[in-house]
């Protein structure tokens with residue numbers, strides 16, 4: 078791989094890659110506002126300027142400037158090298174780039190910072206971006222001086238509602254145009270643009286429109302300052318109290334990689350952020366996925382129920398074990414869930430095997446809207462996974478499950494998940510005599526179940542999900558199980574043991590060891606730990 082030198086260090090690069098991206102991949106940050114690895118580079122903020130040494134056969138491009146000479150007590154004519162934007166300049170073999178080690182670069186960064194802050198309200202105490210704001214970080218790293226301008230700053234519109242998800246503060250905006258480019262280049266909906274010139278610049282929504290495409294939260298996510306805030310997150314939490322885990326979005330079969338940001342003090346998940354994975358979601362997530370963290374805390378089944386009455390989990394397990402012990406294999410159905418992880422589904426299949434139940438069916442959430450950007454019409458995260466897991470057991474469809482109920486072949490049902498893919502299917506569940514639902518959320522299954530066992534959600538347990546491309550991806554546990562819930566694979570093991578047939582594994586690691594590829598192992602996603610952009 079070719080290399081160039083950055084402050085004396087060899088940096089490898091792919092042909093055509095910019096200096097800033099190659100440096101970022103090598104773990105070195107060149108400060109930047111307007112550049113984002115997933116967008117075009119307009120080079121308008123000038124924060125990433127670097128000094129590029131001329132090659133042996135080239136002449137340096139120099140600029141004539143005047144510089145204050147304290148000893149002389151006057152200005153004098155000097156020259157300085159013309160600096161170049163690292164975000165637009167391609168890396169070339171043997172090139173020598175100075176960033177931190179150039180005094181000209183340091184002066185330029187400090188000047189850009191001062192310019193950007195001239196009219197900025199510096200309302201950090203009430204700004205949601207505080208704690209993860211590039212203006213704050215770079216002021217400390219590259220400026221550290223008081224503001225010299227004594228004039229009244231320019232005032233611009235504040236708290237402008239751009240659409241159902243986003244609020245804009247023009248005074249905080251540094252007009253980097255990242256949000257404009259997200260709308261144009263990612264969402265393919267050029268609904269944002271820049272109006273006016275100079276310090277009157279501001280971002281506006283196209284006349285007659287709202288910012289309402291399916292990727293609006295990516296405009297807020299890429300905003301390097303607090304100019305765009307998400308209505309979902311603003312004023313809810315201070316980011317320095319939040320911790321993050323690596324998760325996988327369960328909003329659809331794409332399986333976008335994400336960070337789950339949660340407050341360990343109240344065990345609440347406040348937001349998702351995209352996690353870079355070039356093979357799956359690149360740098361992005363859709364609005365549905367970004368807002369899906371709400372489901373961790375809404376509409377949940379948090380307590381066990383027997384015949385509609387809340388009960389302690391051990392009593393519910395005992396009631397379910399009684400049903401299970403009396404179940405006849407020819408009239409019992411097992412329903413796997415495409416909403417649940419491989420581990421949960423594998424556990425249910427193990428139970429089916431232990432009791433000799435051969436009627437194995439699948440369920441999940443109904444299909445929805447997709448697009449050719451990220452969103453998949455299958456709104457379940459693990460359809461491909463259960464297809465692989467259930468192949469040997471002759472996994473049947475939900476329609477066949479409804480037919481089995483009508484034919485009396487599903488008088489006892491043990492079902493994972495809450496939702497059914499069709500409304501008609503939900504009605505058929507009323508004909509099941511003994512339904513045991515192991516559910517994270519309220520829905521058709523727990524509503525009609527004799528015994529409901531509260532399962533922990535995807536955020537409360539480690540789990541593997543196989544996306545539509547067949548990539549098995551692990552999602553880490555974020556918070557402790559809510560209410561009386563337990564991970565579904567644990568509930569299933571306890572149920573099987575209570576009915577007299579303990580499963581062969583005790584720990585998650587043992588269960589995973591029993592899961593044959595490709596249900597688990599398969600493709601290791603490329604996931605660079607570069608943090609937020």
Ligand code: SF4
Pocket residue numbers: 249250251252253254255256257280296299300301302304305
């Ligand atoms: S709103 Fe944010 S992302 Fe958009 S131009 Fe302003 S600073 Fe950049």
Ligand code: SF4
Pocket residue numbers: 326327328329330331332333358361362363364365366367451452453
């Ligand atoms: S595209 Fe699917 S997996 Fe990706 S963020 Fe949206 S809902 Fe989640």
Ligand code: FES
Pocket residue numbers: 108109110111112119120121122123124125126162163164165
């Ligand atoms: S990052 Fe803005 S000019 Fe390069």
